[in-house]
Amino acid sequence: MTELGDGTRVVRAGLPDAEQGAPFLPGPTLAAPFHLRGEPADADFSYTRYGNPTWRRYEEALAELERGEVVLFASGMAAAAALLLTALRPGSVAAIDRECYLNVRRLAATHLEPRGVELRVVAASGLEAAVRGADVLWLESPSNPKLDVTDLSALARAARREGALAVIDNTTAGPLLQRPLELGAHASMVSATKHLSGHADLQLGYVATADPALAARLRDWRRDAGAIPGPFESWLAHRSLPTLALRLERGCANALALAELLRSRDGVAGVRYPGLPTDPGHDLARRQMRGFGTVVSFDLGSRERSQAFLDAAELVTEATSFGGVHTTAERRARWRGDDVTEGFIRLSAGCEDTRDLVADVAHALAHARP
């Protein structure tokens, strides 16, 4: 058979073989200790912090999509922390994309730098130089929240030349829209809190890698640091996986429709969406992505206008995060960690009907006239 498409793959990913009278997806295994006689090595499962069948099933599902081994964590940040803290020690050097997620930068500044790790936090254009002599290269594309697109293959190659671990935070795209391991990264990190689970009801994260030694180090870290996913959350996320391709299809179409609307309106500046042919990242995104994502950003020029827009919108819920079935948006400056203006809005397109969303955003813009 020819290779299955992603929409087909997600429907059955990680499911056990059909067994008479058994459910398609077995329920969560809610256990701390498991029955264990004799030596721990004699049993598949001994204590959930060491391993749990529900995580394992979801990890296997994600591994099919990522084409690598997957280690699941309690959140995206738990996955990021595991990568950075196992790869860096006093005297190490980390080259970090200045536009990457604010908590990754904060983690590095508050927990790595004081422990003697040299941080080179630079714009994407400076990363090739910054990675010289570095131990880790941390990239994010499209970046959150500004949606800059970075040449991942070129930078992963530069990192490999230096012997640095090339990590791509693939949260804004996810495994169906971008495959970092195929682009040359050693590790792809994803917050499964976003599209992967997609219903705004849980937090999880994971690392995918083709390097079994790295996967083993991360599993050991998870066990020792206790950054473990809950079995119930893991089951819920697996439960949501079969609709991932459908949700993305609608979300990407809605994001493009909203980006086109926003671009056509006076008083809306800096509209960014990699799917817009006019976007500075479009050509690169076409080369390294399979779809352009559900996040759009734009600037209404002032805090007041942005808040008026958010207050007037009825189908756009004011909330942080992205990648869910509900369309959400927020004034990103309220978090005080990104280099954005007071009028900057990050919007995540959900799965509502396109026509309704476009009408609602047009209506909200009318309430936020300059």
Ligand SMILES: Cc1ncc(COP(=O)(O)O)c(C=O)c1O
């Ligand atoms: C790009 C990116 N990376 C990592 C994270 C962290 O994920 P989590 O909130 O699941 O810890 C986020 C969360 O917003 C994110 O946007």
